[in-house]
Amino acid sequence: MHSRHILLVDDEKGILTMMETLLRKEGFQRISTAATGSEALRLLEAQPFDLIVLDVMLPDTSGFELCQRIRLISSVPILFVTARSGDLDKVMGLGLGGDDYITKPFYPLELVARIQAQLRRQSLYQAAVVQQKPSVLDYGAFVLDKSAGQIIVGGAEIICPAKEFELLCFLCDHPKQVFTALQLYDNIWGTSLMGDEKTVVIHISRLRKKLEADPRDPKIIVNLRGIGYKFVPPHKSSAV
Template structure:
């Protein structure tokens, strides 16, 4: 007899297709999740987010009363919980939009339900690890042109506080902590997002592109985050870094 380990995490599923909600809910319950809420409209989802602390949110883009991207922005006013988009909108611009406004992962329909569950588990593992891991000594990386402050969660470029998403910040932080080391796109995805599955290279490419637009003087000819064709990416400090400790 199979023993199911009960999970304490709270998950919100948002989709106007009740069949998809029922399928995902059933699969998650088989994984031991007990606290699963569902919503078929943006209005209903926002009401739930305002009164419940969720550990993870699965969000469809095409909702009847509000675009899912707009809803993601509204949700981000209430929680930093991981948001996984699951949608039929498969274009690169759609994915760029979703990841750029606060999404942590993006899965296109039709999808393998088991992959969705795997990515949910990966995001939750990553979040748990982030909460318990011992911080490294360096809390701030000062390269002159830009400063990455781990403690404050700030990216400062030319003295100005520059907005970046949680995953952009985590990716840049990982690169700063591992200068002059080469990583494939899948290795970066595994380190920052917590797992590696088919198709994750595009997610990394999008985030690298967004970071280059922020820190590179010429994003078309990058000097900080360089691409070694056919091998991977490497962060190259252009000046000796000054690290600050607690």
């Protein structure tokens, strides 16, 4: 049995029932559901969740707006589900703090695979953090505290979604090594056959906005055109 607690948010009762039934058949027993954004927020304020499956179209708000509000209080992984397949919606969802994206209609087993991949990577990351030392990396421009799940910039903690944090940890663990976008996707999301480079590009863009003095001219997470990305540890004298 899976002990992880999942929150399903969708205004279509049939979709909610289908997803809950599907996940229970796969061994997930701790499942909560919400049909509105306000209901989802009440549940989030009352208890922690390990993953949220979030529909973009809700009766009282949009999933994008709800994601922004969730990111103020939690870094829980968010998997967007939407009937809109345009790249703009995907870019917006990931840019606002989403961790992954799936389009309706979807194959039920694909949804399960994406959920399991998110949770599996989260478990592997947490286990690795326990084993790794040191857990606190001070680069001057920012401080990464792996065990506490914190990023400190200018003396203040910044909110960082789970996959964004894992991506930064991976890059910090492999300084000056070059990785393609698909290699990063495979290492962080663990589902390379279902992902694409846009997810990585958007997450790196979000990290740059948090860490770089000038995100348009990055010095910490640099792009080698046509090759990939690498993390260049800043000197301690650096400041954002």
